[in-house]
Amino acid sequence: MRFSFARLLLYLLMTITAVVFLMPVAWMLVMSILPEHEIFQPVPHWVPQEPTLQNFQELFKRAEEAPVMRWFWNSLFVAGTGTLAYLLLSSMAAYAFSRLEFPGRNVLFFLVLSTLIIPGQVTIIPVFLILQKLHWFNTYYALIVPGLAGAFGVFLLRQFFLTIPREMEEAALIDGCGRAGIYWRIILPLSKPALATLAIFSFLGGWNDFMLPLIATNEIEMRTLPVGLTIFLGRYSMQYGLVMATAVLATLPVLVMFLLFQRHIIRGVVLTGLKG
Amino acid sequence: MKRMALPAQRRHEALVGYLFIAPYLVLFVAFVLVPVVWGFFISLHNWHVLGEQKPFVGFANYRALLRDDLFGIALLNTGYFALLTVIPGNVVSLLLALGLNARIRGENVYKAIFYLPVVLSVAVVAIIWRWMYSTEFGLLNHYLKVLWQLLHLPGDFQPIPWLNSPQSAMPSLALMSIWWGAGGSMLIYLAGLRGIPEEYYEAARIDGASTWGRFRHITLPLLKPSLLFCLVMSLIGSSQVFGQSYILTGGGPHYSTLTVVLYMYQTGFSLYRMGYACAVAYVMFVIVLGFTLLQFRLLSARGEE
Numbered sequence: 043m044r045f046s047f048a049r050l051l052l053y054l055l056m057t058i059t060a061v062v063f064l065m066p067v068a069w070m071l072v073m074s075i076l077p078e079h080e081i082f083q084p085v086p087h088w089v090p091q092e093p094t095l096q097n098f099q100e101l102f103k104r105a106e107e108a109p110v111m112r113w114f115w116n117s118l119f120v121a122g123t124g125t126l127a128y129l130l131l132s133s134m135a136a137y138a139f140s141r142l143e144f145p146g147r148n149v150l151f152f153l154v155l156s157t158l159i160i161p162g163q164v165t166i167i168p169v170f171l172i173l174q175k176l177h178w179f180n181t182y183y184a185l186i187v188p189g190l191a192g193a194f195g196v197f198l199l200r201q202f203f204l205t206i207p208r209e210m211e212e213a214a215l216i217d218g219c220g221r222a223g224i225y226w227r228i229i230l231p232l233s234k235p236a237l238a239t240l241a242i243f244s245f246l247g248g249w250n251d252f253m254l255p256l257i258a259t260n261e262i263e264m265r266t267l268p269v270g271l272t273i274f275l276g277r278y279s280m281q282y283g284l285v286m287a288t289a290v291l292a293t294l295p296v297l298v299m300f301l302l303f304q305r306h307i308i309r310g311v312v313l314t315g316l317k318g
Numbered sequence: 319m320k321r322m323a324l325p326a327q328r329r330h331e332a333l334v335g336y337l338f339i340a341p342y343l344v345l346f347v348a349f350v351l352v353p354v355v356w357g358f359f360i361s362l363h364n365w366h367v368l369g370e371q372k373p374f375v376g377f378a379n380y381r382a383l384l385r386d387d388l389f390g391i392a393l394l395n396t397g398y399f400a401l402l403t404v405i406p407g408n409v410v411s412l413l414l415a416l417g418l419n420a421r422i423r424g425e426n427v428y429k430a431i432f433y434l435p436v437v438l439s440v441a442v443v444a445i446i447w448r449w450m451y452s453t454e455f456g457l458l459n460h461y462l463k464v465l466w467q468l469l470h471l472p473g474d475f476q477p478i479p480w481l482n483s484p485q486s487a488m489p490s491l492a493l494m495s496i497w498w499g500a501g502g503s504m505l506i507y508l509a510g511l512r513g514i515p516e517e518y519y520e521a522a523r524i525d526g527a528s529t530w531g532r533f534r535h536i537t538l539p540l541l542k543p544s545l546l547f548c549l550v551m552s553l554i555g556s557s558q559v560f561g562q563s564y565i566l567t568g569g570g571p572h573y574s575t576l577t578v579v580l581y582m583y584q585t586g587f588s589l590y591r592m593g594y595a596c597a598v599a600y601v602m603f604v605i606v607l608g609f610t611l612l613q614f615r616l617l618s619a620r621g622e623e
Contacts, residue, residue, distance in 0.1 A: 049420075056417050060431045063497065066446045067434060069457060073449070082455055135342035142335035143328065150339070157350050159610070161558050163579050164603045165353035167586050167596050168360060172348065191349035196342065221334045250439035252561045257587060268441035272565050275445060282449060289445045296437045304430055307437075311502060312509040 070293070073286040074098070081282055097287035108277060110288055112263055113270035116185070118295070120255075120266055121248030124186045128244050129237055132195030137225045139196065140203040141211070151200075154193045163253060170257045184258035185266065189248060195240050202236035203229060239310040242303050249296055267292045357596045365593035372593075379597035389598065391573050392581040395488060399577065400556040402492035403499075408548055410500045415507035429508075433501035440498075440561030447494045448566055451480035481567055484574035491562045491575055499555070503548040510544035511537070550610055557606050578602050 073081060075093045101110045138144070139151050169188050178184040210232075211224045219227070230237070255266040265273065271288055278284050300307065361379055365372045383389050414432050418425055435443065450457050459477045466475040480490045514537065522532045538545075560579040563569055569576035569584070578598065586595030 052417060052420055053422065056422065056428055059414070059417075060428055063435070064431050065457065066450055066497065067438075069450070070442075070446045084455075084460075086457060086460060131342040131345065135339045138335045138338035142331055142338065144332035144335035147335065150343070153351075154346060157346075157354070159607070160350075160354060161554065161603065161606055163558050163560065163582070164599045165350065165357055167582075167592055167599060168353035168357040169349055170586075171356075171360075171592065172353065187345065188349045190342075191345040193346070193350070221331075221338075225338070246437055250437075252440050268439040271439075271441040271445060275448075275565070285445055286449075289442045292439055292442050296439075300430075300434065300437045304426075308429065308433065308505055311505045 067293075070286050070289055073283060074290045076283055078281070078283055097283040098291075100284055101287055101291070108270070108274050109263060110267075110270065110274070110291065113265050113267045114291055116182075116265065117249055117267040117292075120182065120185045121245050123182075124189055124248045125241050125244040127186065128190050128192075128195055129241055131190055132240070133199050133230060133233070133237065134225070135196045136199035136203055137229055140200045141208075141224075141229075142221065154196055157193050158197065166253060166257060169254075173258055178258075180259050180261045180264045182264075185255055185264075186248075188254060188258070189251070195244070198240055199233065199236055202233055206232050238303075239306060239313070242299065242306055243310060245299065246296060358600060360593055361596035361600055363593045365591070365596070367590040367592055375593070379594050380601070382594070383597055383601060388573065388576065389578075389581060392576045392578045395574065395576055396557055396559065396578045398488055399492055399495075399559050400553060402489055403495050403556045404549060404552045406492075407496040407500055407552055408503055408545070410496055411503035411548065412507050414500060414504040415511055418504070418508050419511040429505075432504055435498050436501045438498070441565060443494065443498050444562060444565040447490075448481070450494075451490055453477050453479050453482060456480070482571060484572045487567055487571060487574045491559075491566065495556070495559070495562060499552070503552065506544050506548055507541065510541045514540045553609055554606055557602065557609070 069086070072088060072090065074097055075095065076087060076090050077092050077094045077096060080087045080090060080092065101108075105111065135154075139147065173179055173184045173188070176183075178187070206229065210228055214224050214228055250268060251266070252268050255269045259265055259269075262270075262273070267288075271285075271292055274288050275285055362374060362376060363372050364375050364378075418429055418432075422428070449455070453459060454477070458480065459475075462478070463475040479486060481487050518536050518540075519532055522536055527535070558579055559577050560583065563575040563577050563580050564583065567575040569580050579602065582595045582598040582602070585591045585598060
C-alpha cells in the first residue's frame with residue numbers, strides 16, 4: 043500500500059471517529075468503578091484514582107426496592123427461552139412452507155410475509171388487552187409469547203431451506219424416514235448457520251426489548267433489565283455510579299455475545315438486512 | 319415422484335404440513351393478525367380500560383385527532399426527528415463505509431467499534447447519554463469547552479443545555495440516535511461497496527474521472543439498492559421513535575420531544591383511552607406505509623433518468 047498524505051489523513055479521521063464512537067461506552071465502564079467523589083468532577087477522571095467495586099456491591103444491598111439481580115435473571119430467562127422457542131416454531135413453520143404441499147399454503151405464507159411491514163407499535167395496545175384477557179399480565183408468558191409470533195424467522199429460514207437440495211430428503215423418504223425425521227435429522231443440522239444467525243439476533247432482540255416488557259408487566263419483580271434500568275434511574279438519579287453499574291450489567295451479556303459472534307453478526311446484518 | 323403420489327399420500331402430507339405450521343400459526347393469529355384487525359376495531363370505540371361501556375363512535379376518534387393540538391405537535395416532532403436522523407444518519411453510515419472500504423489496516427477493529435452501539439438496549443444508550451449531556455458534568459460540554467479554548471474562540475464557552483431546553487432537546491435525541499444506529503446501515507453500505515467491480519473504477523480513472531466524479535457516477539448509482547433499503551428502514555425506524563424520549567425527557571421540555579408513539583403510549587397507558595390511542599397508532603401506520611411507497615417510487619424514478 044503506497045504511503046501518501048491522503049492515506050495518513052484517512053487513518054487520522056478514522057481513528058478520531060473511532061475514539062468518539064467508543065467514548066460513551068468506555069465512559070460508562072469507567073464510571074461504574076469510580077467512587078462517588080470522583081464522579082462529580084469538572085475534569086473527567088478517565089483513570090480512576092481510587093477504582094472501586096463498591097457500586098456493584100451496593101446493587102445487591104438494594105434488592106428490596108430495586109432487585110437488579112432478579113431483573114438480570116428475568117432478562118436472561120426471557121431472552122434465552124424465547125430464542126429457543128422462536129427457533130423451534132419458526133423452523134417448523136418454515137419447513138412446512140418450503141417443503142410440504144397443502145391447500146392454502148401460498149395464501150398463508152403471503153399473509154405471514156405481508157405482516158413484516160407492520161410496525162410492532164401499531165399492535166401494542168391490542169396485544170396488551172389480549173394479554174390481560176389471557177390473565178398473562180405480569181407473567182413470563184406475557185414477556186415471551188408475543189415475541190414468538192414475529193414473521194421474520196419464518197421468512198429467513200424458509201429462504202434458507204429452499205437452498206437445501208431435495209435429493210437428500212428423497213433418499214431418506216425412500217429409506218422410510220418420516221417428515222418429522224427429515225426436519226429434525228436433515229434440515230435442521232444442515233441449517234446451522236441460518237439458525238445461529240437467527241438465534242443471535244433473537245437473543246439480542248429479547249434482551250434489549252423495551253416496549254413489550256414495559257406494557258406487559260408492572261410488578262417490580264417481573265421487570266426485565268432494560269425497564270428496570272429506567273426505574274432505577276428514577277430512584278437513584280443522583281447516584282450515577284450505581285446507575286452506571288446497572289447499565290454495565292445490562293451491557294455485559296450483549297458485549298460478550300458481540301465479541302464472540304462478531305463475524306456472525308456482521309454477516310447476518312448484510313444477509314438479512316436486520317440491523318441488530 | 320410428487321405427481322405420482324396417491325391421494326392418500328397427498329392427504330397425509332397436507333396433514334403433516336398443517337401440524338408443522340399449527341404452533342406458529344396459533345401465535346401468529348393471536349398476537350399479530352387479531353391485534354391488527356382488533357386494533358382498528360378498538361379505534362372506532364370510546365374504549366376506556368376501566369369503563370363498563372365501550373360505545374361505538376365511528377370515526378370520532380380520528381376526527382378528534384385532527385383537532386388535537388398535542389397530536390399535531392407529536393406529528394411535527396416526529397417529522398423533525400426523522401429529518402434530523404434519516405439523511406444525516408445515512409451520510410454518517412456511508413462515510414464510515416467509504417472509510418472502511420479504502421483497504422485500511424485494522425479494518426475489523428474499526429468496524430466492530432462503529433457497530434458496537436447497535437447491540438445496546440435503548441435504556442443503556444439513554445442512561446449513558448443522559449450523563450454525556452449533563453450540562454455541568456457531561457463529557458460533551460467538557461470537551462467542547464476544551465476545544466473552544468484550544469481554538470482561542472472569543473469569549474467564554476457557554477455550556478449547552480442539551481436535553482434541558484426546548485430548542486436543543488430533539489437535536490440531542492437525534493445525535494444520540496445516530497450514534498446508536500449508524501453501524502447497522504454502515505455494514506449494508508460496505509457490502510454494497512464491496513459488490514462494485516473494481517474494473518469500473520479503473521476504466522473511469524483511465525478516462526480521467528475525478529474522485530468526486532467516480533463517486534457521483536459509479537458509486538452512488540450502483541449503491542442505489544442499498545441506499546433505498548437503508549433510507550426506508552431508517553425512515554420507518556425514526557417514525558417509531560419512543561424509548562429515547564420516554565426515558566430521557568418524558569416528551570419535554572414543553573412538549574418539544576413528544577413523539578407520536580410516546581403520545582400513543584401516554585394516552586393508552588396513562589390515561590387509559592385505548593380507543594383514542596389505537597387511532598393514533600393507525601394514523602402512524604398509514605403514514606409509515608405512505609412514506610415507504612412514496613420513497614420507493616421517488617428513488618426508482620430518479621434511477622430511470
